[in-house]
Amino acid sequence: DGGITQSPKYLFRKEGQNVTLSCEQNLNHDAMYWYRQDPGQGLRLIYYSQIVNDFQKGDIAEGYSVSREKKESFPLTVTSAQKNPTAFYLCASSPLSGAGYYLAKNIQYFGAGTRLSVL
Amino acid sequence: DAKTTQPPSMDCAEGRAANLPCNHSTISGNEYVYWYRQIHSQGPQYIIHGLKNNETNEMASLIITEDRKSSTLILPHATLRDTAVYYCIVKRGGGADGLTFGKGTHLIIQP
Numbered sequence: 696d697g698g699i700t701q702s703p704k705y706l707f708r709k710e711g712q713n714v715t716l717s718c719e720q721n722l723n724h725d726a727m728y729w730y731r732q733d734p735g736q737g738l739r740l741i742y743y744s745q746i747v748n749d750f751q752k753g754d755i756a757e758g759y760s761v762s763r764e765k766k767e768s769f770p771l772t773v774t775s776a777q778k779n780p781t782a783f784y785l786c787a788s789s790p791l792s793g794a795g796y797y798l799a800k801n802i803q804y805f806g807a808g809t810r811l812s813v814l
Numbered sequence: 815d816a817k818t819t820q821p822p823s824m825d826c827a828e829g830r831a832a833n834l835p836c837n838h839s840t841i842s843g844n845e846y847v848y849w850y851r852q853i854h855s856q857g858p859q860y861i862i863h864g865l866k867n868n869e870t871n872e873m874a875s876l877i878i879t880e881d882r883k884s885s886t887l888i889l890p891h892a893t894l895r896d897t898a899v900y901y902c903i904v905k906r907g908g909g910a911d912g913l914t915f916g917k918g919t920h921l922i923i924q925p
């Protein structure tokens with residue numbers, strides 16, 4: 696089955712601890728994204744990556760870090776500097792190569808999310 | 815990206831057409847209108863997108879006004895599984911930067 700896999704589904708962080716959320720895709724998509732969602736709110740962009748070994752900050756990157764060592768994987772680390780990490784975290788991917796029609800779509804495909812709570 | 819305005823919530827009877835409006839009065843000529851939905855505690859799902867022509871796929875229809883300042887997503891025969899938050903997003907085509915999600919419209923399908 697093709698898709699985006701996020702793990703774990705639920706995660707708990709202790710004070711001062713770094714935690715890493717996993718995101719893997721087998722869609723052969725070039726771009727990958729991390730979003731954060733707080734209750735009753737829309738999604739906010741944390742980081743995104745267009746190619747391996749390159750990524751850009753989104754609107755709320757402070758307290759987070761990412762890596763893109765493989766095309767299929769884009770892990771997100773929530774560091775101890777993120778003082779309010781409790782949220783629903785969503786990973787997405789989208790194709791960037793292909794015909795002009797495909798590029799115009801900018802369609803993103805999302806994983807099922809990881810719910811992070813603070814102990 | 816242009817800003818969008820959607821009603822916070824709407825009800826629709828099961829089996830009827832659900833019409834979800836979106837205002838985007840500052841849309842630019844190269845910006846598309848995208849619709850996504852998010853069922854409770856799941857990741858968002860792409861529904862449909864358009865530039866200026868009306869579009870239809872197996873999930874929904876998208877009607878864009880001639881001046882492109884507003885659009886309507888139509889779910890032709892709503893079912894209980896269509897209960898979700900629907901997001902209207904305006905964005906230029908192409909590129910790899912992220913999507914800007916507002917609070918969307920919470921559509922509740924009533925039995």
